[in-house]
Amino acid sequence: MILNNGGVGYKIPSETELSVSFSASRMTARKAVDEIVNKGLLKRIPSVGTFVEEPPAQSSLLEIKNISKEISARGHRHKMTVLSKMTLIPNDSVAQSLSSFNSKVFKIVIIHFENDIPIQLEERYVNADLVPNFLEQDFSKITANEYLSSVHPLTDAEIVIEAIMPTNILKHNLEIDEKTPCIKVSRSTMSNGYTISHAILYYPSNRYKLTSSIHLTR
Amino acid sequence: MILNNGGVGYKIPSETELSVSFSASRMTARKAVDEIVNKGLLKRIPSVGTFVEEPPAQSSLLEIKNISKEISARGHRHKMTVLSKMTLIPNDSVAQSLSSFNSKVFKIVIIHFENDIPIQLEERYVNADLVPNFLEQDFSKITANEYLSSVHPLTDAEIVIEAIMPTNILKHNLEIDEKTPCIKVSRSTMSNGYTISHAILYYPSNRYKLTSSIHLTR
DNA sequence: ACACTATACCGGTATATACAACGAAGGAAT
DNA sequence: ATTCCTTCGTTGTATATACCGGTATAGTGT
Numbered sequence: 123m124i125l126n127n128g129g130v131g132y133k134i135p136s137e138t139e140l141s142v143s144f145s146a147s148r149m150t151a152r153k154a155v156d157e158i159v160n161k162g163l164l165k166r167i168p169s170v171g172t173f174v175e176e177p178p179a180q181s182s183l184l185e186i187k188n189i190s191k192e193i194s195a196r197g198h199r200h201k202m203t204v205l206s207k208m209t210l211i212p213n214d215s216v217a218q219s220l221s222s223f224n225s226k227v228f229k230i231v232i233i234h235f236e237n238d239i240p241i242q243l244e245e246r247y248v249n250a251d252l253v254p255n256f257l258e259q260d261f262s263k264i265t266a267n268e269y270l271s272s273v274h275p276l277t278d279a280e281i282v283i284e285a286i287m288p289t290n291i292l293k294h295n296l297e298i299d300e301k302t303p304c305i306k307v308s309r310s311t312m313s314n315g316y317t318i319s320h321a322i323l324y325y326p327s328n329r330y331k332l333t334s335s336i337h338l339t340r
Numbered sequence: 341m342i343l344n345n346g347g348v349g350y351k352i353p354s355e356t357e358l359s360v361s362f363s364a365s366r367m368t369a370r371k372a373v374d375e376i377v378n379k380g381l382l383k384r385i386p387s388v389g390t391f392v393e394e395p396p397a398q399s400s401l402l403e404i405k406n407i408s409k410e411i412s413a414r415g416h417r418h419k420m421t422v423l424s425k426m427t428l429i430p431n432d433s434v435a436q437s438l439s440s441f442n443s444k445v446f447k448i449v450i451i452h453f454e455n456d457i458p459i460q461l462e463e464r465y466v467n468a469d470l471v472p473n474f475l476e477q478d479f480s481k482i483t484a485n486e487y488l489s490s491v492h493p494l495t496d497a498e499i500v501i502e503a504i505m506p507t508n509i510l511k512h513n514l515e516i517d518e519k520t521p522c523i524k525v526s527r528s529t530m531s532n533g534y535t536i537s538h539a540i541l542y543y544p545s546n547r548y549k550l551t552s553s554i555h556l557t558r
Numbered sequence: 559a560c561a562c563t564a565t566a567c568c569g570g571t572a573t574a575t576a577c578a579a580c581g582a583a584g585g586a587a588t
Numbered sequence: 589a590t591t592c593c594t595t596c597g598t599t600g601t602a603t604a605t606a607c608c609g610g611t612a613t614a615g616t617g618t
Contacts, residue, residue, distance in 0.1 A: 136598060147573045152599085160378075168599045169580040279554040285503035285521040285545035303503040303521035303545075327503035327521075336497040354568060365603045370569085386569045387610040 132174045134164065190265050193236045201238065202265065205231040205295070207257050209250065220317050226250040228257050230266065233295055236329075240296045243324040252318055267321075274313035282308040283332070288324075296326045303327045350392045352382065408483050411454045419456065420483070423449040423513070425475050427468065438535050444468040446475050448484065451513055454547075458514045461542040470536055485539075492531035500526040501550070506542075514544045521545045 135143070140151040155172060158164045165175045193200040212220065212227045220227055228250050234242040246266050248256045252274065259269050270276075284306045288298055296304070307323040325332070353361070358369035373390060376382045383393045411418040430438065430445045438445055446468050452460040464484050466474045470492065477487050488494075502524045506516055514522070525541040543550070 138598080147575095149574085150572055153571090166599065167581090169597080170582080171598065281550075281552040281554070283501060283523065283550035283552075285523045285543075287519065287521055301505065303505055305501065305503045305523075325503075332499075332501035334499040334501075336499070356568080365605095367604080368602055371601090384569065385611090387567080387612080389568065 130174050130176050133171045134174065136171065188265065188267060189234050189242055190268070193234075193241075196236075198237045199235075201235040202261055203233045203235070204261050205233060209257070210247075220247055220249045220320055228253070230257070230261070232261060232266065239329065241325065241329055243292060243295050245322040245324075247320045249316070249318055252313075252316055266319075270311065270319050274316075274318050276311055276318075277314055278312040280310045280312075284308075285327075286324075288326075292324055296324065298326045298328065305330065305332060307332070348392050348394050351389045352392065354389065406483065406485060407452050407460055408486070411452075411459075414454075416455045417453075419453040420479055421451045421453070422479050423451060427475070428465075438465055438467045438538055446471070448475070448479070450479060450484065457547065459543065459547055461510060461513050463540040463542075465538045467534070467536055470531075470534055484537075488529065488537050492534075492536050494529055494536075495532055496530040498528045498530075502526075503545075504542075506544075510542055514542065516544045516546065523548065523550060525550070 134140075134155075137148050137152050137155065140146075140155070141148040144151060155164060155166075159166055159172070163175055164172050166172050190200045190202075206229070208229050210227045210229050212225070228248040230244075230246050230248070232244040232246070233240050234244065244266065248266075248270070250256070253270060256266075256269070259266075285303050286306045288296065288300065288302060288304050292298070292304055293300060298304075305325040305327060307321075307325070309321045309323065310317055311319050311321070352358075352373070355366050355370045355373065358364075358373070359366040362369060373382060373384075377384060377390070381393055382390050384390050408418045408420075424447070426447050428445045428447050430443070446466040448462075448464050448466070450462040450464070451458050452462065462484065466484075466488070468474070471488060474484075474487070477484075503521050504524045506514065506518065506520060506522050510516070510522055511518060516522075523543040523545060525539075525543070527539045527541065528535055529537050529539070
């Protein structure tokens with residue numbers, strides 16, 4: 123069954139109604155709903171109903187953060203500037219990590235600003251076979267991560283975090299001096315076994331800290 | 341109910357037996373077991389039984405890594421050296437983050453070695469009320485994190501990751517020069533609402549990268 | 559001694575039923 | 589118009605029951 127009748131906030135049929143329409147017992151219907159609730163896609167409100175939730179964008183810790191929402195949540199302005207777009211024949215190691223031999227790879231470099239202060243340099247490689255229209259997006263309106271998530275739902279990710287000294291490119295674009303280290307986050311995102319994108323994110327350590335919360339209770 | 345009859349590998353009573361000894365229905369007993377299974381502490385084997393599992397040490401991503409196991413898994417030797425142990429009256433900000441006003445706080449500084457090369461400096465503050473015997477442990481045999489987990493099961497954690505330039509203390513103890521940045525991981529661990537410990541972990545960036553995998557499929 | 563079989567036990571699943579707790583909505587009384 | 593109360597719908601929880609498919613074990617037959 124597919125619940126595309128309504129988007130976020132839609133109230134799904136009651137457990138009793140579901141059991142009738144599926145010719146199952148209420149307990150069985152409830153169990154099915156339970157699974158979706160545990161995934162975070164539905165939310166129960168006792169005595170009221172069950173509702174479609176916002177997909178847990180940062181579902182897993184060391185969350186796949188949406189930098190745009192994150193900055194907005196702080197009440198600040200987010201701005202993106204595309205430094206370069208290009209199409210590569212994957213010969214170097216980074217491109218090959220996309221496991222897209224014989225095919226093209228898009229590369230894009232973006233700077234993210236918080237209140238006009240540079241806060242992240244994003245260097246992203248995208249599998250051109252799987253996301254053919256990637257470069258045509260308007261990255262002043264939608265982040266690369268958001269667009270990719272909408273095309274291919276994220277199922278797996280691998281993340282490596284390092285501390286590095288800034289290169290000349292980083293110093294210039296992030297407006298930092300040579301004594302300011304940077305956090306380098308390398309993230310491969312996969313969808314159903316295919317590597318969609320490989321992103322390298324650089325943050326100036328004097329303006330940004332990675333944070334994460336873990337709750338095991340549930 | 342407490343399942344301390346047996347450790348890892350112990351077979352818990354069957355669902356039928358549980359239902360009898362607790363005067364509940366099998367479905368109710370099963371549901372209770374279900375919750376523990378979902379936490380990863382029990383494992384069902386159909387037609388055989390339900391068994392106590394190894395606690396999921398790196399349950400959540402940006403895992404609470406066990407550096408000893410991590411190094412052993414690479415086939416290397418792990419060694420710890422305690423630099424200092426002390427008992428503080430919490431007046432500075434770090435100690436107060438343990439929310440243990442009016443009580444004492446243990447502080448311990450440990451260096452971790454991988455094949456005799458320093459790889460982590462651990463600066464840890466522990467709530468003395470909740471873990472009174474902390475300083476008496478033999479930290480050449482059990483890591484601070486392991487001991488704390490055994491006393492108070494981890495339920496929540498907050499993590500902040502930064503890139504910093506090394507202080508003189510870091511340069512000396514991690515055997516790095518002043519141009520090598522470090523990853524600084526600040527981690528507060530909580531158990532049932534109480535802050536047990538606050539750890540500050542420093543890694544030399546030329547020898548260590550934080551890694552994490554995320555799998556949403558389950 | 560070995561191989562095969564029957565049986566009991568176990569988790570996995572589905573169903574029907576009953577009651578509790580709570581919120582929302584509507585009607586009645588003031 | 590406001591307040592109170594009743595009723596109904598919904599989730600939350602517990603119980604009893606039945607059946608399935610798998611494993612493990614004891615027993616049987618060769």
